[in-house]
Amino acid sequence: MLRRSRPEAPAPASPRGSPRVSAPTPPDPPDSTYQSPVAHELATADELRRLVLGHDRADLLDRWAEAGPEHLDAAALSDMLPDAVRLRERRDDELGRALEPSIESGLRVSVERDPQPIADILFPVMGPAIRRAVRQAVASSMDNLNRSVNYGLSWKGLKWRVEAWRRGVSFGEVVLHHTLRYRVEQVLLVHRETGLPLQHAVAPEVASANGEDDADLVSSMLTALRQFVGDSFDVDEDDALNAFQAGDLTVWAETGPDALLATVVRGTPSASFRERMAGVLATLHAKHAAAFDAFEGDATPFESTNDTLRSLLDAEYADDSKAGSAKLWILALLLLGLLGYLGWRMWETHQREAAFLQALEAEPGVTVLRTEREGGRLVVIGASDPLGRAPLSLLPEELDSSDVDLRFVSALSDDPQLVAQRATRAFDLPDGVTLRAEPGGRIIAEGDADTLWAAEARRLLPVLGARQLDVSGLVPALEEVIADVEALTLTFEEGSAQPVGMERIQRHVGHLAQLANDTVVLIIEGHTDDTGTDAENQALSLSRAVSVRNAVLPNAGTLTIRAEGYADTRALESGVSPSSRRVTFRVESAGNRPDSTSAQAP
Amino acid sequence: MIQKKICLIGVPAVGKTSLVRRFVEGLFSEAYLTTIGVKIDRREVEVDGTAVRLVVWDIAGDDAYSPLDLTYLRGAAGLLLVADGTRPSTLNRALELREAAQEAYGPMPAVIALNKVDLESDWALDADRVATLRETATVLETSAKTGANVEAAFDALARYTLKPS
Numbered sequence: 001m002l003r004r005s006r007p008e009a010p011a012p013a014s015p016r017g018s019p020r021v022s023a024p025t026p027p028d029p030p031d032s033t034y035q036s037p038v039a040h041e042l043a044t045a046d047e048l049r050r051l052v053l054g055h056d057r058a059d060l061l062d063r064w065a066e067a068g069p070e071h072l073d074a075a076a077l078s079d080m081l082p083d084a085v086r087l088r089e090r091r092d093d094e095l096g097r098a099l100e101p102s103i104e105s106g107l108r109v110s111v112e113r114d115p116q117p118i119a120d121i122l123f124p125v126m127g128p129a130i131r132r133a134v135r136q137a138v139a140s141s142m143d144n145l146n147r148s149v150n151y152g153l154s155w156k157g158l159k160w161r162v163e164a165w166r167r168g169v170s171f172g173e174v175v176l177h178h179t180l181r182y183r184v185e186q187v188l189l190v191h192r193e194t195g196l197p198l199q200h201a202v203a204p205e206v207a208s209a210n211g212e213d214d215a216d217l218v219s220s221m222l223t224a225l226r227q228f229v230g231d232s233f234d235v236d237e238d239d240a241l242n243a244f245q246a247g248d249l250t251v252w253a254e255t256g257p258d259a260l261l262a263t264v265v266r267g268t269p270s271a272s273f274r275e276r277m278a279g280v281l282a283t284l285h286a287k288h289a290a291a292f293d294a295f296e297g298d299a300t301p302f303e304s305t306n307d308t309l310r311s312l313l314d315a316e317y318a319d320d321s322k323a324g325s326a327k328l329w330i331l332a333l334l335l336l337g338l339l340g341y342l343g344w345r346m347w348e349t350h351q352r353e354a355a356f357l358q359a360l361e362a363e364p365g366v367t368v369l370r371t372e373r374e375g376g377r378l379v380v381i382g383a384s385d386p387l388g389r390a391p392l393s394l395l396p397e398e399l400d401s402s403d404v405d406l407r408f409v410s411a412l413s414d415d416p417q418l419v420a421q422r423a424t425r426a427f428d429l430p431d432g433v434t435l436r437a438e439p440g441g442r443i444i445a446e447g448d449a450d451t452l453w454a455a456e457a458r459r460l461l462p463v464l465g466a467r468q469l470d471v472s473g474l475v476p477a478l479e480e481v482i483a484d485v486e487a488l489t490l491t492f493e494e495g496s497a498q499p500v501g502m503e504r505i506q507r508h509v510g511h512l513a514q515l516a517n518d519t520v521v522l523i524i525e526g527h528t529d530d531t532g533t534d535a536e537n538q539a540l541s542l543s544r545a546v547s548v549r550n551a552v553l554p555n556a557g558t559l560t561i562r563a564e565g566y567a568d569t570r571a572l573e574s575g576v577s578p579s580s581r582r583v584t585f586r587v588e589s590a591g592n593r594p595d596s597t598s599a600q601a602p
Numbered sequence: 603m604i605q606k607k608i609c610l611i612g613v614p615a616v617g618k619t620s621l622v623r624r625f626v627e628g629l630f631s632e633a634y635l636t637t638i639g640v641k642i643d644r645r646e647v648e649v650d651g652t653a654v655r656l657v658v659w660d661i662a663g664d665d666a667y668s669p670l671d672l673t674y675l676r677g678a679a680g681l682l683l684v685a686d687g688t689r690p691s692t693l694n695r696a697l698e699l700r701e702a703a704q705e706a707y708g709p710m711p712a713v714i715a716l717n718k719v720d721l722e723s724d725w726a727l728d729a730d731r732v733a734t735l736r737e738t739a740t741v742l743e744t745s746a747k748t749g750a751n752v753e754a755a756f757d758a759l760a761r762y763t764l765k766p767s
Contacts, residue, residue: 191677192677193676193677194605194606194607194677194678194679195607195657195677196605196606196607196657196677197605216605216644216655216657217642217643217644217657220607220642220657220659221642224638224640224642224659224674225638227671227673227674227676228638228639228640228671230673231671231673296604297604297605297606297654297679297763298604298605299603299605
């Protein structure tokens with residue numbers, strides 16, 4: 001049923017109270033024909049006074065006034081005043097009008113005297129509103145600034161500028177077009193029954209082309225459309241056309257018992273926005289139930305809902321999706337780079353490990369038994385000779401002990417180099433002797449030295465990991481060889497010049513020749529005992545020296561050898577003396593005498 | 603400003619749309635009439651110094667093939683019944699429609715516009731009948747062509763919507 005058709009619809013504005021009362025000046029109760037119940041009561045009292053006091057009541061009132069206000073019944077008036085105010089308020093707004101100048105001047109006086117109390121009173125009202133307004137203004141300008149900075153100078157910004165120029169729209173619009181996720185451009189509160197707009201809020205950024213002026217047509221058309229759709233598809237009107245799309249715009253409608261809340265959104269709002277709409281609509285229904293009920297075409301009572309509607313006018317800007325994808329690309333590239341780097345590092349580590357293992361294998365005294373991995377670490381198990389370099393010291397700089405775990409036991413190596421080293425330490429080697437080892441446990445001594453130490457050394461061989469000591473390579477010192485040669489004596493049978501047992505002499509001479517070459521002269525001296533004639537002895541002694549010389553010549557190399565006969569001049573004793581029948585050896589440095597091999601007489 | 607929804611109803615070709623075309627401010631094309639069966643326009647009038655915005659629902663003609671969609675009448679504050687003065691049957695139908703509307707939504711003020719008053723020679727309405735009608739309703743002879751009484755019709759309806767008769 002239509003309320004407006006009710007016969008008891010509000011009566012046309014009846015004439016207000018008496019013309020006197022309608023004047024904006026405060027009424028003068030004692031002198032008026034006041035019509036309100038209170039006034040009526042006062043008028044009745046007045047009448048009563050007139051009856052009691054006669055027509056001279058003006059005089060009487062004057063006298064009351066002179067006598068002081070306590071004679072007016074202040075107590076009774078204070079009892080009646082609140083009721084009187086309420087009664088009058090209910091009837092018309094005259095009381096407000098009457099009090100307005102007084103309140104105004106009272107406020108002015110108060111502010112002039114001390115503005116603080118009024119400021120304190122207003123603060124809770126104004127403060128939040130001002131704060132909100134400032135916050136919105138700052139947020140909005142920050143948003144704009146951010147967007148301008150974001151897009152103003154970039155390559156994309158340049159592209160959009162060209163687009164704006166091409167399409168003949170402002171740069172801001174192009175930026176908005178590309179970055180807006182959604183923006184609620186209009187919010188309409190529509191009276192359901194009549195389709196008339198109750199309140200309309202438009203986003204400030206939206207051009208007023210289809211702004212507030214057309215709210216009535218839009219809301220009516222929306223209502224008609226919903227009715228049309230509801231009828232056409234036989235659905236409940238509450239469910240009909242709760243959302244539809246028109247180009248970039250999405251229109252969402254939420255239906256309540258008395259009103260419809262419609263939003264025009266550019267872009268795609270989030271689902272939570274609809275929940276907010278429903279919440280707002282419910283709040284509006286709760287708060288304005290009576291106003292909805294009494295709606296007769298006057299939307300004024302709904303002006304207070306504007307703030308609530310405006311709270312729905314929000315916008316959400318997309319984070320630059322293209323920049324996002326670029327970021328994604330960069331991230332992917334970084335990831336790829338990281339993977340590549342890690343792979344390269346792994347490969348490099350493997351290379352280093354392989355090189356390290358190779359170096360270990362090649363290192364004398366180090367034996368790698370096996371390798372394994374424990375939690376990414378390379379574990380090398382093996383044995384190493386304490387004499388050799390420690391495996392850890394072979395670790396390249398690029399690998400540290402956290403990368404590689406070396407588990408080595410000490411062992412004696414049969415590596416020739418180390419065997420030689422070990423032997424060198426163990427033997428009390430004379431100066432000039434060096435040792436080298438060969439595979440198979442053979443130690444070879446070399447150098448200028450006698451071989452006295454060799455007997456002792458041989459006893460140590462088993463503990464050194466060697467089996468044989470070869471001292472053949474040792475070369476004695478020249479003086480020793482000379483001494484050895486000069487100490488030699490070879491004895492002969494009586495009257496014989498035939499040398500026997502020449503091997504030793506030949507060897508010594510060989511040594512001498514080897515060491516001295518042509519720097520010395522070997523003199524072989526022949527001797528006899530003092531039996532026989534001098535001539536015989538001379539010949540025999542020389543013959544003995546020459547035969548020895550001939551015997552050693554094959555060993556003499558470049559050595560100069562002279563044979564000399566001394567007859568019995570150096571006989572060791574008189575008479576028959578086997579020990580005197582001999583040859584002796586003397587070494588002289590070359591150049592002392594002319595080279596000669598001929599026998600010489602002393 | 604006070605806003606009121608009013609509906610224009612009548613059989614096709616009585617000149618409803620022509621009636622409003624010159625006197626309203628609109629946003630939508632007349633194609634809406636044939637698509638969804640209603641076109642909404644606006645007209646502002648003043649009644650005794652009070653501005654009233656009439657939101658005019660021009661509802662597509664009612665005929666045998668597409669009977670009037672009464673849904674659109676819901677919430678209307680008044681009806682402008684349009685009949686063709688040269689075709690008496692259109693007046694009958696307009697009155698029937700009024701009855702149907704009131705049956706559906708309760709009594710609502712109505713102004714009857716007898717249109718095409720410019721076609722004097724073809725006028726076919728019985729003067730007595732019109733006079734009788736005037737006793738119970740506001741009846742105005744209008745002409746969309748000359749504009750005669752069109753504003754008066756809207757004014758009268760606006761007045762009724764404020765102060766139901």
